[in-house]
Amino acid sequence: MPSILKLILLSALPLVWAVPAQKRASDPTVIISKPEATVVGSTGIDKVDKFNGIPFALPPTGFLRLKPPQPIKTSLGTIQATSAAKSCPQFTFSTDEKNMPSSVIANLINIPIFQQIINSGEDCLTLDVRRPSGTKADAKLPVLVWIFGGGFEQGASTRYDGSNFVTSSVSLGMPVIFVTMNYRLGGFGFLPGAEILNDGSANIGLVDQRLALKWVADNIGAFGGDPSKVTLWGESAGAISVFDQMAMYDGDNTYNGAPLFRGAIMNSGSIVPANPIDGTKGQAIYDAVVKNAGCSGASDTLACLRGLDYTKFLNAANSVPGILSYNSVAESYLPRPDGTILTQSPEKLVMQGKYASVPFIIGDQEDEGTIFALYQTNLTTTEHIVDYLENLYFFDASRQQLTDFVATYKDTQEYGSPFRTGSLYNWYPQYKRLAAILGDLSFTLTRRVFLNLAQIAKPDVPSWSYLATYAHIIPFLGTFHGSDILQVFYGILPNYASKSIHSYYLSFVYELDPNAKAGDYMHWPRYDNNQSLMNFCIDRGLLLPDNFRQDTYDHMMADIGAFHI
Numbered sequence: 001m002p003s004i005l006k007l008i009l010l011s012a013l014p015l016v017w018a019v020p021a022q023k024r025a026s027d028p029t030v031i032i033s034k035p036e037a038t039v040v041g042s043t044g045i046d047k048v049d050k051f052n053g054i055p056f057a058l059p060p061t062g063f064l065r066l067k068p069p070q071p072i073k074t075s076l077g078t079i080q081a082t083s084a085a086k087s088c089p090q091f092t093f094s095t096d097e098k099n100m101p102s103s104v105i106a107n108l109i110n111i112p113i114f115q116q117i118i119n120s121g122e123d124c125l126t127l128d129v130r131r132p133s134g135t136k137a138d139a140k141l142p143v144l145v146w147i148f149g150g151g152f153e154q155g156a157s158t159r160y161d162g163s164n165f166v167t168s169s170v171s172l173g174m175p176v177i178f179v180t181m182n183y184r185l186g187g188f189g190f191l192p193g194a195e196i197l198n199d200g201s202a203n204i205g206l207v208d209q210r211l212a213l214k215w216v217a218d219n220i221g222a223f224g225g226d227p228s229k230v231t232l233w234g235e236s237a238g239a240i241s242v243f244d245q246m247a248m249y250d251g252d253n254t255y256n257g258a259p260l261f262r263g264a265i266m267n268s269g270s271i272v273p274a275n276p277i278d279g280t281k282g283q284a285i286y287d288a289v290v291k292n293a294g295c296s297g298a299s300d301t302l303a304c305l306r307g308l309d310y311t312k313f314l315n316a317a318n319s320v321p322g323i324l325s326y327n328s329v330a331e332s333y334l335p336r337p338d339g340t341i342l343t344q345s346p347e348k349l350v351m352q353g354k355y356a357s358v359p360f361i362i363g364d365q366e367d368e369g370t371i372f373a374l375y376q377t378n379l380t381t382t383e384h385i386v387d388y389l390e391n392l393y394f395f396d397a398s399r400q401q402l403t404d405f406v407a408t409y410k411d412t413q414e415y416g417s418p419f420r421t422g423s424l425y426n427w428y429p430q431y432k433r434l435a436a437i438l439g440d441l442s443f444t445l446t447r448r449v450f451l452n453l454a455q456i457a458k459p460d461v462p463s464w465s466y467l468a469t470y471a472h473i474i475p476f477l478g479t480f481h482g483s484d485i486l487q488v489f490y491g492i493l494p495n496y497a498s499k500s501i502h503s504y505y506l507s508f509v510y511e512l513d514p515n516a517k518a519g520d521y522m523h524w525p526r527y528d529n530n531q532s533l534m535n536f537c538i539d540r541g542l543l544l545p546d547n548f549r550q551d552t553y554d555h556m557m558a559d560i561g562a563f564h565i
Contacts, residue, residue, distance in 0.1 A: 027082075028133070034218035037076035047133040047170075048163040051223075052126075053085030056215040057208065059123035060184065065306045065313070066191060068204050069125055069211045087117045087156030088124035088182050088189070089314050091322045101427065104476050108371065111482040112159040113150045113236075113324070120156070122188070122310060127181035127212050129223055130162045132170050135177070139224035142231065142509045145216060145261070146180040146489075147209060147245075149236025149269070149482075151323035152333045153186045164490050165502070174506040174517060177225035181212035183241075187317025190333040193286025194278040195302045202277050202338035206244050213245070213260045231263040231509045235484065237334075239269030239362075243346065243355070243450070244335050250343055250354040263512050264360040265505060267484055268368060268443050270450040271346035275564045277336040280395055285320055285332050292319040328372040329442045330392040330565065347560055350450060353457040359512045361505070362447055363466030363533070367418045367478030369439025373431055380429040382406055385437065393441075397562035405559075408552040409433050415549070418478025425476045436549075441563065443481070445553050448546055449560065451527050463527045464514055465546065470497040470538040497536045504534075 028041045028049040041051035055076065057069035064070060108114045135141065146162060148155040162178030169176045183189060189205025196202055217227045234242040242264050245253065253260050275281055290296055293316035295304035305313060321327035337345050349355055379385055386402050394402065409415040413423050416432025417439055426432045440446075444467075451465060470487060471479040488505075491498040500521045504514035511517055514524050522541050524534045535544040556563060 030137075030222050032219040032222050034215070035072040035074060035076050038078045039081050040078060041129075042082045043133050044163060046163055046167050048166050049129075049131045049133050049135065050161075050163065051081040051129040052083060052157075054079060054081055054129065055126050056181065056212050057125040060125060060188075061122045063306060065122065066188070066196070066199075066201050066204070066302065068201060068207045071211060071214075084119065084158045085126045085128060085156075085182065086124050087120040087158060088185050089122060089310075089317070090117050090120050090156075091151075091153035091186055091318050092116065101476055104374070107474055107477055107480070107483075111371070112148075112485060113154055113482060115159070117154065117156050117159070119158075124182045124184070125208055125211075126157070127179055127215065128157045128162075129220075130166045130178040131223055131225070132166060132175045135175075135224035137222055137224055140221075140226040140229075141175055141177050141224055142229040143177045143179060143216065143220055143225040143227070144509055145213065145230055145232050146178065147183075147232065147234035147238035147241045148180065149234065149238040149240075150185070151329075151331060152190050152205065152237045152240075152335075153322055153331075155185065155237070157182050160489065164492060168491055168502050169506055172503060172506055174510050176506065176509055177220060177223055179212075179216055179220070181209060183208035183212070186333050187289055187313075187320075190335065191286060191289065191317070192277045192279075192282030192333075192336055194283060195286060197278045197338055199302055200340075203244075203335050203341045206241065206248060206335055206341060209241055209245060210248065210260075214255050217255050217258070217260055228258065228262070229509075230261040231265065232261045233265040233267075233505070234269070235267040235489065236269050236482065239266035240272055240335070242266050243270045244342065245356075246358065246360075247346060247349045247355040248341055250349070251356050253356040253358075259356070259358075261356075261358065263358050263508060265508065266360065266362040267488065268364050268481055270362055270447050271350060272334060272442070272446070273345050273347045273560060273564045274334065274336045275345075275396070277338045279336070281565070282336055288320050289316050292316040323372070324375075326375045327392055328375065329438055334565065345564060347449065347453065350453040350457060357458055357461050359462045359508075361464045361466070361508055361514060362451065363468065364439075364444045364447055365479045365481055365483055366467055366469045366472065367435065367439060368443040368481045369417055369435040369437065370477045370480045371482065372438045372442070373417075373435035376430075376434060377428045379434060382430070382433070385430055385434055388434075389437075393565060394563055396564055397559070401559050401562050405552070405555050406433075406437065408549070408555055409436055418472070418474075418476065418480075420472065421478070425478075427476055439481070440549065440552060441556075445549065445556055448553055449556060451531075451546075452557075455528055459528065462513070464508075464524055464534070465527045466524075466534040466536055467544060467546075468497065468536045470495070470536055496539050496541070500541055501536060 298304035
């Protein structure tokens with residue numbers, strides 16, 4: 001990574017202060033039963049009790065590498081949950097600021113996916129809990145479980161301290177318990193291939209998340225939470241994970257006879273139509289990792305991968321293209337159908353109603369694709385874009401299908417992202433067109449596909465949708481993917497967007513309706529009411545019909561089977 005940007009990124013990292021291991025009289029302490037443990041946390045000046053790094057699975061190391069997570073069945077004694085948790089192994093990304101406008105760099109350093117995570121390792125399956133200080137075990141507060149994003153390649157619970165959201169919940173009179181978990185990423189959690197499938201070890205990053213939800217069901221009551229009032233919330237890959245938790249095991253989200261969650265919030269992500277885990281793309285990724293690990297000649301290549309030392313396997317897993325690269329959202333690692341955990345491609349599961357019937361909120365940033373189109377400066381014609389999609393993305397689509405699809409983005413002024421900026425900010429000849437295409441395929445129009453299919457499959461399950469445009473003025477990026485982390489997750493910006501979204505979301509957590517406890521904020525109609533979106537602006541909210549780029553949407557729906565990653 002270039003030295004200037006590296007210094008900038010490191011300066012953006014939160015400070016982590018060492019906390020004495022010994023228990024002080026004022027330390028919040030919780031006794032849990034599954035597994036047995038005494039969890040000792042700390043209380044900040046924000047009057048939030050914080051419990052960090054609580055294990056919810058055995059360390060997935062040694063022979064448990066690339067295996068489904070295993071629950072802990074022995075007592076853990078006393079857990080000093082006061083230090084920052086170790087993150088799971090990460091992709092390392094680099095960005096050359098010489099090839100980007102300075103305004104782009106200045107904004108990207110605020111997105112966690114662009115920030116390097118240093119304290120990482122395989123023994124990482126832990127979760128963090130935040131609660132209002134002094135919460136009693138019988139409080140039965142609703143629980144908000146956050147699943148972080150990062151392209152299934154990066155992210156950590158330490159990047160998403162929910163203390164600000166808990167503080168906001170208290171000030172709004174809707175206090176919640178906040179939980180975030182680590183889950184295995186990249187080749188550690190989402191390695192594809194027939195060998196992985198035959199071993200019963202597919203999509204284990206999703207299974208990590210599911211085991212963490214079972215821990216919540218077993219133990220959150222001791223922290224003052226109500227396990228019957230759990231809402232899932234995620235952003236980007238975290239939002240995709242939220243949908244996958246709805247769709248896993250054909251929609252069975254029960255544990256010990258009760259649902260693990262009753263509502264879902266998805267920021268920038270939902271269904272990702274995908275080819276099987278042992279398909280052409282998936283097998284090519286597995287074979288590349290095996291080759292770069294030096295395991296090609298092994299009689300059992302998967303056993304060879306499990307036997308590698310940590311650094312060698314990490315380097316092999318990271319040798320394939322990452323999301324912040326030329327390949328962009330043609331990701332090497334993502335959830336893929338495996339016949340058991342995800343029985344089919346997500347859009348097929350929605351069509352068949354094979355997902356949990358829980359109310360949900362789903363929405364997007366206006367310019368989801370801009371940060372993912374930063375690396376393809378050699379694309380100067382629409383033919384180049386067709387080549388790009390054909391070679392890296394959609395192996396099942398004909399060239400004519402892709403040509404027709406790209407043609408729906410008629411020009412870069414009206415159909416280019418950042419949208420509503422005319423001829424401005426077309427950094428290279430096809431930047432705005434590619435940004436629009438990648439954003440629509442990965443997030444914005446697939447959201448509309450999901451909503452419309454869900455209305456047919458489960459018309460009685462309520463849903464609400466939004467489009468955020470509060471960062472429209474940012475050059476080249478607009479309201480870019482991930483810009484809601486500061487605006488929504490942390491909510492530290494004193495504007496209408498932050499305040500209203502917190503009220504709507506907390507109302508949903510409490511009543512499964514964003515309007516029920518949202519006070520004087522405008523009514524947010526259900527999506528089945530004329531397909532209206534809540535349009536979050538920086539100073540107001542508006543209602544917006546969800547019919548933009550309808551020609552492109554119609555092409556996607558007509559050939560949806562061709563758009564499998």
